[in-house]
Amino acid sequence: xxxHGIPRPATTAHRTEQxxxxxxxxxxxxxxxxxxxxxxxxxxxxxxxxxxxxxKLLKKNPEYYTIWNDRRRLLIYGLFSESSDSSSSSxxxxxxxxxxxxxxSSEGVSSxxxxxxxxxxxxxxxxxxxxxxxxxxxxxLIKGELEFLxxxxxxxxxxxxxxNYRLWILQQANERLDPDIARDLWNRELILVGKMLVKDSxxxxxxxxxxxVVTQLESQELHGxxxxxxxxxxxxxxxxxxxxxxxxxxxxxxSKLIPTLLDQRGADDATRQQFLExxxxxxxxxxxTDSYPYAQSAWFYxxxxxxxxxxxxxxxxxxxxxxxxxxxxxxxxQLAVLGDMLDGAEDxxxxxxxxxxxxxxxxxxxxxxPLPDEKTDCQSWLMELRKLDHLRxxxxxxxxxxxxxx
Amino acid sequence: xxxxxxxxxxxVISGTGLQHSLLALALSRSDKxxxxxxxxxxxxxxxxxxxxxxxxxxxxxxxxxxxxxxTLWKDDADTSSQSxxxxxSRAYTLTLSPQxxxxxxxxxxxxVSSKVYRQLEFQAVGNWWIYNGEGPPLLKRLPNGRxxxxxxxxxxxxxxxxxxxxxxxxxxFENQPELWEADSECSLQDFLSSxxxxxxxxxxxxxxxxxxxxxxxxxxxxxxxxxxxxxxxxIGVFGPGFGAVIPKxxxxxxxxxxxCRAGAVGGGVYVLGTGVxxxxxxxxxxxxxxxxxxGETVGTKHYIPHSGSANGSNSRMVSKTIAVxxxxxSSLFVNSTEGSPLAAVSVVVFPxxxxxxxxxxxxxxxYVMVHSSETGECPAGQCVLYATTLxxxxxxxxxxxxxxxxxxxxxxSDARLLYTLYYDQQEDISSPCDLxxxxxxxxxxxxxxxxxxxxxxxxGSSLFMQFEERRGINPDDDNDDDY
Numbered sequence: 012x013x014x015h016g017i018p019r020p021a022t023t024a025h026r027t028e029q030x031x032x033x034x035x036x037x038x039x040x041x042x043x044x045x046x047x048x049x050x051x052x053x054x055x056x057x058x059x060x061x062x063x064x065x066x067k068l069l070k071k072n073p074e075y076y077t078i079w080n081d082r083r084r085l086l087i088y089g090l091f092s093e094s095s096d097s098s099s100s101s102x103x104x105x106x107x108x109x110x111x112x113x114x115x116s117s118e119g120v121s122s123x124x125x126x127x128x129x130x131x132x133x134x135x136x137x138x139x140x141x142x143x144x145x146x147x148x149x150x151x152l153i154k155g156e157l158e159f160l161x162x163x164x165x166x167x168x169x170x171x172x173x174x175n176y177r178l179w180i181l182q183q184a185n186e187r188l189d190p191d192i193a194r195d196l197w198n199r200e201l202i203l204v205g206k207m208l209v210k211d212s213x214x215x216x217x218x219x220x221x222x223x224v225v226t227q228l229e230s231q232e233l234h235g236x237x238x239x240x241x242x243x244x245x246x247x248x249x250x251x252x253x254x255x256x257x258x259x260x261x262x263x264x265x266s267k268l269i270p271t272l273l274d275q276r277g278a279d280d281a282t283r284q285q286f287l288e289x290x291x292x293x294x295x296x297x298x299x300t301d302s303y304p305y306a307q308s309a310w311f312y313x314x315x316x317x318x319x320x321x322x323x324x325x326x327x328x329x330x331x332x333x334x335x336x337x338x339x340x341x342x343x344x345q346l347a348v349l350g351d352m353l354d355g356a357e358d359x360x361x362x363x364x365x366x367x368x369x370x371x372x373x374x375x376x377x378x379x380x381p382l383p384d385e386k387t388d389c390q391s392w393l394m395e396l397r398k399l400d401h402l403r404x405x406x407x408x409x410x411x412x413x414x415x416x417x
Numbered sequence: 418x419x420x421x422x423x424x425x426x427x428x429v430i431s432g433t434g435l436q437h438s439l440l441a442l443a444l445s446r447s448d449k450x451x452x453x454x455x456x457x458x459x460x461x462x463x464x465x466x467x468x469x470x471x472x473x474x475x476x477x478x479x480x481x482x483x484x485x486x487x488t489l490w491k492d493d494a495d496t497s498s499q500s501x502x503x504x505x506s507r508a509y510t511l512t513l514s515p516q517x518x519x520x521x522x523x524x525x526x527x528x529v530s531s532k533v534y535r536q537l538e539f540q541a542v543g544n545w546w547i548y549n550g551e552g553p554p555l556l557k558r559l560p561n562g563r564x565x566x567x568x569x570x571x572x573x574x575x576x577x578x579x580x581x582x583x584x585x586x587x588x589x590f591e592n593q594p595e596l597w598e599a600d601s602e603c604s605l606q607d608f609l610s611s612x613x614x615x616x617x618x619x620x621x622x623x624x625x626x627x628x629x630x631x632x633x634x635x636x637x638x639x640x641x642x643x644x645x646x647x648x649x650x651x652i653g654v655f656g657p658g659f660g661a662v663i664p665k666x667x668x669x670x671x672x673x674x675x676x677c678r679a680g681a682v683g684g685g686v687y688v689l690g691t692g693v694x695x696x697x698x699x700x701x702x703x704x705x706x707x708x709x710x711x712g713e714t715v716g717t718k719h720y721i722p723h724s725g726s727a728n729g730s731n732s733r734m735v736s737k738t739i740a741v742x743x744x745x746x747s748s749l750f751v752n753s754t755e756g757s758p759l760a761a762v763s764v765v766v767f768p769x770x771x772x773x774x775x776x777x778x779x780x781x782x783x784y785v786m787v788h789s790s791e792t793g794e795c796p797a798g799q800c801v802l803y804a805t806t807l808x809x810x811x812x813x814x815x816x817x818x819x820x821x822x823x824x825x826x827x828x829x830s831d832a833r834l835l836y837t838l839y840y841d842q843q844e845d846i847s848s849p850c851d852l853x854x855x856x857x858x859x860x861x862x863x864x865x866x867x868x869x870x871x872x873x874x875x876x877g878s879s880l881f882m883q884f885e886e887r888r889g890i891n892p893d894d895d896n897d898d899d900y
Binding site for chain 2: 209248251252253254255256295296297299300301302303355356
């Protein structure tokens with residue numbers, strides 16, 4: 012079974028005797044590696060060598076989150092600290108010196124940690140001038156981690172631990188490096204996530220990650236400023252791209268950006284109204300460019316836009332200064348648009364659904380009961396809904412009952 | 418040296434046009450004795466490619482031959498002041514066959530399985546445009562799918578929906594015969610209007626995708642639907658944003674060259690400048706007696722004659738102009754799809770009635786294939802334009818009008834014509850000029866191959882166009898052992 016076009020390979024297949032034996036060998040190797048890492052970590056051997064052992068295991072099994080934690084510990088108490096240790100640094104917010112964590116360890120371990128630090132220092136050229144630690148080596152380590160992650164993420168694009176670890180590493184960059192250097196890393200992340208979303212434009216991890224990256228880039232700490240315009244433009248691009256019309260993530264992101272966008276533009280009432288009209292034109296055009304079996308994403312966005320008009324108290328709104336009458340006029344217009352759309356799309360259940368919903372919403376806005384005509388219409392639309400979507404008969408029953416009550 | 422008549426040939430092929438060259442390729446691994454001749458001094462026949470000098474030397478037999486009314490024009494303005502002028506002869510490879518190959522065509526798969534693909538470099542055909550006489554804009558993109566339709570603000574919502582319904586139908590039309598078989602002999606236009614409520618300007622757009630040289634009224638449903646389907650389903654197969662390719666360095670001519678080379682490597686004997694003057698089928702001895710223009714006579718089991726031009730009711734004429742322009746016409750090559758490769762060819766369609774001339778009406782569509790210098794057919798900074806339309810008394814001025822309208826519509830102020838070559842081409846109705854490679858050619862080749870191979874071809878011991886790599890031939894092979 013494929014999820015939005017991305018095939019899932021079968022994970023179990025028939026195996027020969029030889030294959031089973033080979034597999035046993037691989038399992039043994041893996042278990043040995045795991046044991047080795049556990050031992051070394053327990054001994055607090057926070058060295059480059061152990062880092063590489065964890066790399067070997069994580070490449071095979073990125074879901075083994077304990078090992079990711081070991082790796083974090085290794086970096087904080089081992090490699091990161093050593094790099095900053097040899098500098099005259101004073102600002103070490105979250106990392107502690109090796110002596111604190113290894114207080115219960117034997118002398119042998121501390122000396123190995125120190126000797127590793129010596130190995131590192133002999134390769135350094137930068138004088139210890141920055142008060143945020145040996146940016147040269149820490150940056151190298153961080154970049155190394157990002158590079159290490161990348162091919163694994165291509166292979167396992169939905170593994171939470173990879174995304175978490177990546178974010179953690181970048182946070183480390185925020186804490187340990189100059190804001191400009193950190194900013195550069197985050198900028199590269201934006202490009203990276205852009206590429207991943209081209210590959211699989213509906214990967215929800217990708218969109219969530221993008222949000223986080225943009226928040227970072229906008230943050231004061233990284234000397235950022237608002238990116239709402241470029242992000243809005245990005246959603247426009249994705250929506251107009253391949254299969255963009257059914258990309259729920261893109262439409263959703265767009266909806267979330269609108270309030271800030273309009274505020275930032277200092278949009279006055281006329282501009283806001285035009286914006287609303289333009290968005291409606293866009294989504295209606297999208298709905299006309301669809302055909303059976305109709306995409307739901309477009310209808311969700313339509314619903315969002317309508318709610319900014321009908322149910323705006325406490326929610327996002329585009330036209331905050333519209334009077335009740337303005338809203339009523341607009342909703343009435345939309346009902347006509349929907350009626351028009353129905354002509355030629357009698358097999359689209361979303362139109363009937365919307366017609367009923369907004370007829371009732373209109374009544375609510377005007378604080379009145381449905382007129383007899385409206386009731387008849389709703390009932391006939393409901394009949395069509397039952398035919399087109401018989402799996403939801405329970406829901407239609409409820410709707411029928413609530414209609415009758417009025 | 419042995420004379421040709423000393424050998425008992427299995428197959429004699431006359432003409433090195435594309436189809437016959439593919440046959441030579443198909444037979445190149447068999448142990449058959451192949452003699453491949455061509456009365457021209459060059460390979461490619463009616464699909465050949467020429468340098469400028471070779472064009473000058475090209476004197477096709479105008480009275481009865483395939484090519485007639487050849488007219489050449491060169492820009493003789495004071496070129497010393499112009500920076501972009503006609504370059505030296507070998508800087509150009511002008512092809513008589515600028516055919517595009519759809520990604521869904523079987524040809525590409527066969528070029529791969531026969532292992533000659535490595536000698537060819539394929540480039541994308543992207544950016545399809547339609548000329549809108551009224552304008553502005555004069556050129557509009559042809560929508561290739563849902564995204565293009567959505568973006569097109571010139572199409573109203575109802576039309577968008579109708580177009581989508583048609584697109585959904587056409588990519589799966591074989592499985593819905595009830596929707597079209599009754600109308601299979603009707604004109605595509607009428608079908609689109611009555612069954613899909615498509616207005617005239619959308620009918621033009623759909624018709625343009627068929628690359629039909631006929632008038633809209635004579636483009637019928639049965640012929641058009643598979644072509645539209647092929648066009649739409651080919652997009653994205655090899656990458657985003659394009660659905661067809663052409664080989665670099667001269668299109669079909671390059672494939673013919675590569676195929677003949679494979680034939681020669683396989684032991685086939687090639688003689689250019691030698692045609693067949695007479696062929697007698699000696700049934701008693703199951704052999705042909707072929708008289709060659711060099712005076713020799715050879716005997717062969719199978720004879721594949723030159724696909725000559727027919728006369729009379731079986732034929733039709735097509736008019737073509739090849740033109741060199743002093744500009745990159747870059748506005749035609751702007752990609753609209755994310756991640757798509759740079760296209761080397763853009764296609765511009767002039768539907769019937771969009772060109773306005775004083776002395777003529779444009780009844781038939783005109784197609785212009787624009788080849789950038791990426792095709793290797795001209796120097797950087799220039800383009801080659803291949804214009805095609807059905808012959809009529811006024812087809813030359815119509816082609817000229819198309820070229821000048823095209824140049825004007827790109828708004829490249831420095832663009833001017835440097836060179837034009839006009840000619841008419843006679844052809845058999847059964848294998849008409851097609852701007853897109855027709856897979857039926859492959860069916861013909863396979864049939865001829867089966868006949869020549871006899872039992873070997875029939876029992877499956879040899880597979881059509883499926884070969885192993887040759888050892889040591891490919892200069893890219895570092896390691897002879899790894900296959």
